[in-house]
Amino acid sequence: MSQSRQRTPIRPRSLPVWRARAVWTLLGLGLGGTMLASYDAQVVRHQQLRDEGAQRYLRQLPMAVPARAPIVDRHGQVLAVSVPTTTLWADPRFFPDSGADFRAVAATLHISPAELQQRLHRGGSRFAYIARQLPPDAAAPVLALKVPGLHHLLEYRRYYPDADVTGPLLGFTDLDGHGIAGLEMSYDGWLRSEHGKATGLQDNRGRTLAWASLPARAKTGQTLVLSIDRNLQYTAYTALAAAVQTADASSGSAVLMDLRSGEILALASYPSYNPNNRADYVASLYDNRALNHTFEPGSVMKPFAIAAALDSGSIAPTSRFDVATSCYRVGRYCIRDDVRHGTLDLRQVLQYSSNIGAAQIALRTPPAALYGTLQRAGFGRISDIGFPGEAAGNLPRWQGWDRSRQAAMAYGYGISVTTLQLATAYAAIARNGRYLRPTLIHGAHAVDESGPEVMRPQTAALLRQWLQAVVAPGGTGFLAAVPGYSVAGKTGTSALANGKGGFHHSRVNTSFVGFAPAENPRLVMAVTIRDPKRGLRYGGVVAAPVFRVTMTAALRALGVAPDRPFAATPAGVSAVQQKLWAEGAGDVRH
Numbered sequence: 143m144s145q146s147r148q149r150t151p152i153r154p155r156s157l158p159v160w161r162a163r164a165v166w167t168l169l170g171l172g173l174g175g176t177m178l179a180s181y182d183a184q185v186v187r188h189q190q191l192r193d194e195g196a197q198r199y200l201r202q203l204p205m206a207v208p209a210r211a212p213i214v215d216r217h218g219q220v221l222a223v224s225v226p227t228t229t230l231w232a233d234p235r236f237f238p239d240s241g242a243d244f245r246a247v248a249a250t251l252h253i254s255p256a257e258l259q260q261r262l263h264r265g266g267s268r269f270a271y272i273a274r275q276l277p278p279d280a281a282a283p284v285l286a287l288k289v290p291g292l293h294h295l296l297e298y299r300r301y302y303p304d305a306d307v308t309g310p311l312l313g314f315t316d317l318d319g320h321g322i323a324g325l326e327m328s329y330d331g332w333l334r335s336e337h338g339k340a341t342g343l344q345d346n347r348g349r350t351l352a353w354a355s356l357p358a359r360a361k362t363g364q365t366l367v368l369s370i371d372r373n374l375q376y377t378a379y380t381a382l383a384a385a386v387q388t389a390d391a392s393s394g395s396a397v398l399m400d401l402r403s404g405e406i407l408a409l410a411s412y413p414s415y416n417p418n419n420r421a422d423y424v425a426s427l428y429d430n431r432a433l434n435h436t437f438e439p440g441s442v443m444k445p446f447a448i449a450a451a452l453d454s455g456s457i458a459p460t461s462r463f464d465v466a467t468s469c470y471r472v473g474r475y476c477i478r479d480d481v482r483h484g485t486l487d488l489r490q491v492l493q494y495s496s497n498i499g500a501a502q503i504a505l506r507t508p509p510a511a512l513y514g515t516l517q518r519a520g521f522g523r524i525s526d527i528g529f530p531g532e533a534a535g536n537l538p539r540w541q542g543w544d545r546s547r548q549a550a551m552a553y554g555y556g557i558s559v560t561t562l563q564l565a566t567a568y569a570a571i572a573r574n575g576r577y578l579r580p581t582l583i584h585g586a587h588a589v590d591e592s593g594p595e596v597m598r599p600q601t602a603a604l605l606r607q608w609l610q611a612v613v614a615p616g617g618t619g620f621l622a623a624v625p626g627y628s629v630a631g632k633t634g635t636s637a638l639a640n641g642k643g644g645f646h647h648s649r650v651n652t653s654f655v656g657f658a659p660a661e662n663p664r665l666v667m668a669v670t671i672r673d674p675k676r677g678l679r680y681g682g683v684v685a686a687p688v689f690r691v692t693m694t695a696a697l698r699a700l701g702v703a704p705d706r707p708f709a710a711t712p713a714g715v716s717a718v719q720q721k722l723w724a725e726g727a728g729d730v731r732h
Contacts (some may be wrong), residue, residue, distance in 0.1 A: 178724040179387055208335035209298045210319050211363030213312060213326075215372040216405070216584045222312050222326070224298035224319070228281035230272040236291030237270075243289045247272070248283045266329045274317055275299040286303075300326075304372065306414035307379045310430040311370070313530075314417040322426060325582065328528050329366050336361040356444045369405030374398060374696050378408035381691040382669070386412050389674035390686050395432035396688060397565040398696060401657065403587045404569075404578045407665075407696065408528075409433075409562075432533045432561040437670065440636030440681070442564060443516075444500045445571060445605050446489055447552035449597040450724040451507040452604070452646035459604055462487050465498040477501050477553075488604075492610040495618050495633060497553045499642045502725045505545065506553035512551060513540035517523035518577065518596040519567040521559055525580050535559045554636055561653075566669035567596075568631075568655045571609070572663035575602040606630050610660045622654055624694050626704035631656020633681035633690070638673060649673050653707075654685040656695055665696055 148493040213222035223560075239262060248258040253275055262270050273281070275297050285294055300315045302308060321330035327424020378396045386394040398408040415427040429435060451457045466484045479496050491499035504512060514521070522537025524635040525685040538547070550556045562580060569578045577593035609630035612619045618633040634653040637645035652674060657666040670706045677683065 159579075200451040208362045210300065210315070211333045211336055211365050213333070213366045213368060215370045215375075216407075217371065217381065218367075218396055219372045219451055220303060221308055221368065221372065222300060224301050225301050227275040227279070227297050227299045228278050228285075229274045229295050229297045230263060230276065230281060230284060231265075231293050231295065232270050232272050233291040233293070234265070235268060237262065237289065239491050243287065246287050247284060247289055247292070250287065269407050281494070300417075304376070305416040305418055307376055307410075307416045307657040308370075309417045310411040310428065311375075311409050312417065314420065324430065325366070325368070325529065333366055335363045354407070355404040367488070368588075369400075369403075369582055369584045370409065371405065371407045371696075371699065374408045374692065374699060375404075375410065376413055376495070377695045378688075378692045379410040379412065379414075379453065381688045382410045382671075383412045385669075385671055385684060385688045386642055386688050387675070388673060389679070390676040391671045391674040391684070393431055393435075393673075394669070394671040394685075394688075395430075395435070395561040396667065396669045396692065397432050398563050398692060399565050399569060399578075399580055401569055401572050401578065401663050401666055404566075404580045405584060406580055407699075408620040408692065409582070415676055430529065430531075431670075431672075433527070433529050434560075436533045436535045438555050438557065438636045438639070439653060440634035440651065440683075441495045441497070441500075442632045442634035442653055443554040443557065444492060444495065444552060445609065445632060446515050446519055446567065447500050447504045447507070447512060448491070449571075449601050449605060450502045450512040452601045453505055453515065453598050454511035456511070457488075457503060459488065462578060463491065463496075463499045463502050465491075465496050465502075467498065470498040470501060472501060472505070472549045473544065475546050475550075477549065489608040489611050492608050492632065493614075493617045495612075500552035501549035504549050508546055509540040509543050512548065513537070515542075515597060516551070516557070518594060519570055520563050520577060521557065521567065525566060526561060526583055527562070527580055529582070532562075535562050535563060554634060561668045561670045564653065564655045564670070565666055568657060568668065569666045570596040571602050571605050572630075572657040572666055573602075609614060609656070613656065617654070617665045618680070618682040619654055621685050622656055622689045622693075624658055624690055624697065626703075626708045627658045627693075627697055627708055628660035628706050629656055629693070630660035631686075635679070635681045646656055646690050650679050652679060652681040652684040654681050654689050656689055658697060659702065661705055663696045663704050664700065665693060667693055667696075 148263060164171045209224040212220055214220055219522060240261065244258065245255055248255045251258070254317055258272070261272055272292070281294060285292070300319070302312060311324055312327040313324050316323050319334065321327040321333065324332070378398055382394045382396050394412050396408065397406060398404050407521065408433050411429070411431040413427055415424070454461065462485050464485050464486060465479060468482060469478060477497050479498050481494065482495060483494060486494065486499050491503070516537055524532045524534045538556065547556050566578060566580050570576060574593055575597040577596050579587070579593055581587055601645040608630060609632060611617050612632055613623050613629045614620065619631050621693055622631050623629055632655055636651045638649040638651055642645050651670065651672050653668065653670045657663040667689050669688045670686045674684050
């Protein structure tokens with residue numbers, strides 16, 4: 143073997159060609175994927191990703207909320223207004239849930255530590271109400287404690303200066319300022335203010351660092367001007383309350399309306415409630431009985447039976463009716479009068495409120511004619527006055543009437559109405575037979591706006607004349623007479639249904655509807671008092687004095703000139719009637 147062997151140098155092995163290609167292919171694919179993802183993010187999903195990013199650090203931040211707009215009467219006097227209050231809230235992450243500061247807050251708010259603990263954990267992880275809508279002077283001592291995590295904000299609380307006098311009419315709002323009853327609910331969109339909004343950047347403590355957009359202007363609610371006259375509303379309410387209490391009745395309602403425009407000057411309901419303090423909630427007190435409650439009206443319907451008969455030609459203005467019987471039988475029913483009379487003309491049928499005379503008139507009239515008059519007068523449908531829950535009442539179709547139902551319609555049974563419907567129906571008599579749509583908004587209607595014809599003008603003129611006899615001495619409504627003014631109207635007393643297909647013998651619904659001055663009517667008013675239990679339970683005794691007190695004040699307030707001589711009591715009345723007049727004309731106190 144030779145001493146030196148020449149070694150062959152080792153050459154590196156060459157890589158396969160496919161590996162290089164694979165590497166370049168992968169690099170190319172990666173670069174292409176990156177470019178594709180960049181295109182998708184910057185072009186295809188550009189807006190979506192911007193929006194999602196903004197949600198992580200931008201917030202829609204509410205600005206200060208303007209107060210809810212006020213409600214005022216026709217003269218600008220405030221009926222509902224929002225007053226500033228202080229609401230206390232806490233951030234549970236920083237607010238102590240025990241210790242001296244915790245107990246101090248509870249003691250200053252006059253609540254137990256357990257109640258404060260419950261409020262603290264009732265909200266979310268970063269916000270919990272501690273106390274809402276406190277008077278500023280009540281919230282100040284709590285804020286003075288300077289407890290960590292305790293904050294405050296401005297809120298408004300609705301205040302009603304006249305409390306129960308206007309409660310069922312105005313309704314009320316919830317804690318967030320949304321109307322949930324009465325006119326507050328009907329006109330919520332008109333009255334409510336909305337806060338402006340702006341987009342801002344906040345840190346993790348909720349502090350605003352910067353604004354991303356200019357704040358949007360807040361929407362301010364608009365003042366609601368009602369047709370109500372605050373002084374007349376008070377007069378009607380106190381007179382109604384006194385009558386209900388004196389007669390030990392279950393409830394009452396009253397509507398006073400201007401015959402020139404249909405504007406309602408007073409709309410009272412009793413018993414009532416104080417919307418400023420709803421701690422003692424009683425559902426029945428929250429109803430507006432003038433609009434939401436229906437009843438069988440009784441004899442106040444007789445003028446419309448006469449109108450239907452005259453307009454259809456079924457009777458003549460000079461017709462007379464023999465009512466000299468103790469039982470006028472129609473089908474299986476016996477119709478009676480409270481006092482037995484002989485032969486009565488149409489004026490006397492109204493003056494003495496003869497059920498027998500009204501039944502005879504109705505039975506001479508085609509059912510379709512009687513139904514048409516009642517329907518045109520507004521019965522059986524809502525007035526569309528804009529009040530939530532307004533009742534339409536019930537006016538059965540005439541095709542389903544038998545003779546008993548037709549006769550009963552004439553003196554107010556078999557039909558249900560509201561107090562507002564009675565006022566608007568009598569307004570048609572006062573306005574030469576034309577229907578007048580009522581309104582609660584001042585200036586909503588043109589003066590002397592003419593509506594559909596309910597009855598012929600000649601018929602309305604006769605009724606205005608005859609209805610004055612009801613309020614004259616000897617009439618059933620003499621307690622409604624207003625010194626110095628002519629008055630036309632009608633009393634009504636109807637037995638309450640017992641729910642078993644019959645009627646109570648001793649429970650009634652009383653009412654009076656009328657207008658003044660009778661010769662040139664300016665105002666119409668309807669009064670209903672349900673289930674009086676004390677004294678003489680007749681519409682002319684229980685409801686008529688409410689009409690007199692309120693109408694007297696209203697005519698004077700409007701400056702309507704007297705058209706009759708003044709007298710302390712009506713001439714020609716009996717000693718018993720004079721006593722009733724004196725009692726009914728006394729001071730009315732709530």
